[in-house]
Amino acid sequence: MKISRLEAGFNYAVLSLFTISALLPLVGVVLSALTPRAEATGGLAIPSSLAWSNFKAAWAEGHFTVYMRSSVIVTVAVVALTVALASAAGYGFARLDFPGSTPLFFLLLIGLMLPAEAFIIPLYYNLRGMGLTNTYWGLIAPQVAQSLAFGTFWMRNNFKQFPTSIIEAARLDGASEWRLMWQVALPALRPAVLTMCLLLGMWTWNEFLIPLVMVTDESLRTAPLGMAFFQGRRSTDYALLAAGGMIVAAPVVIAYAFAQKHFVRGMLGGASR
Template identity: 55%
Template sequence: MSRRGETVLNYAVLTLFAVLAVFPVLGVVFSAVTPPAQSSPSFTVPHSLYLGNFATAWQQGHFGTYLRSSLLVAVVTVLLTSVLAILAGYSFATFRFPGRGVLFAVTLVGLMVPAEAFVIPLYFDLRGVGVTDTYWALILPQTAQSLGFGVFWMRNFFRSVPSSIVEAAQLDGAPDFTRLWRILVPIGRPALLTMAMLVFMWTWNEFLLPLVMVTSDGLRTAPLGLTFFQGQHTTQFSLLAAASMVVALPVVLLYMFLQRHFIRGMLAGALRD
């Protein structure tokens, strides 16, 4: 096959997958702006735009409270994970100490153990110390879940930094703390933002832990609130589509805002691997 034929085939395959990916999203968007009288579970192009579904979903679903809870949990989880992953990743990449390989392997276990495997004993442990039905019952487990990936990600970044940069800082008398926070972290902003965005997305979309750990309506996160809203409006498809867009919008906006840094961080990670 000629080079031109390969190019045409590649674009055809990519176009097909793009259509398959975009088609369900368009279905949700069209359904969200469809008047309730025309609401249908199938793909429907509305005859006229109706934005009242968003206002109705916002008021009836209490999504202001749920989004605030999700934002608080996600932001605190990202901050804790980022700080701990930077410190642990720098230690694993720089220092030599007994048992380093074993400890790093134990840290990576968090990447392989699903939440379903430990959520019940975790609930009893957290209830024993009195933190269930609080934000900490969501923040601490999700930080622990994300830490395995964060440590692995930041360790790879620190190992990829040219040794000449670190050696120059050492010759200038910079201590480890200064080398880490004033030299390595600033130049690793794409990798750090990529990790933060992925952790934010995983935390935002988490469903099982909020379902088990909290019972108060004011502590429910957006995905959990969407599930309860769906149970109350099973056949109101336009309303459900609008609520789904409200819940997904923060992650979409975050990705659009950090897209350039995200792509740079992912490409850098691929090149390092």
């Protein structure tokens, strides 16, 4: 269906307005991060010179070496464990017929409806009783459990869309269900898996509440939590705060920039059919 020039122009005008609204705050943060500290006021202004040293100062004063290392460890572990468990569970729910599979799947989906705030206090006491607070496992295990419902739902839908003829042909050749999942289906579902990895990585990297409650040791603080403490110490140093914010956000932005094609393919279709 063709649309008129007037309608197309209106659509582009609306999209441009939303694009500017989304980019304007980001431009303000970038400009603040590059403004000399003596000139930074927190507003949207063009700096007289580009102070790249703000990033070095923010990294050193904010102890981001420690915080970024913790975030990388936690994010990689959560994504790897969730992908492995969600792939196995998703394949089981999509391709295996076992008693109670449908009620069990819907029971699992309750995890999508529960916010972390609803269970964070009993979770803290449970992990403290197990000696897992102030450890990496105290950060990793809750976030794996929190992500597993979405991961299973995502992989189940993609395994269901995978061509049944390929599955049946592999079964006739004697392939086990385990081999079917890892060597036949998953390689074809790579865009969907990469999309899930990117989403899980972004959510895990930005998680704030669980690290805030589960750890008090500075060496275990993740980047968003470390940024909050840095903000408390430098509440009026707008240039360093903006630089610190960009440091924390950079890994997610870079990951999306490199994986955006796979991300779009995974969101739109999953496996090639």
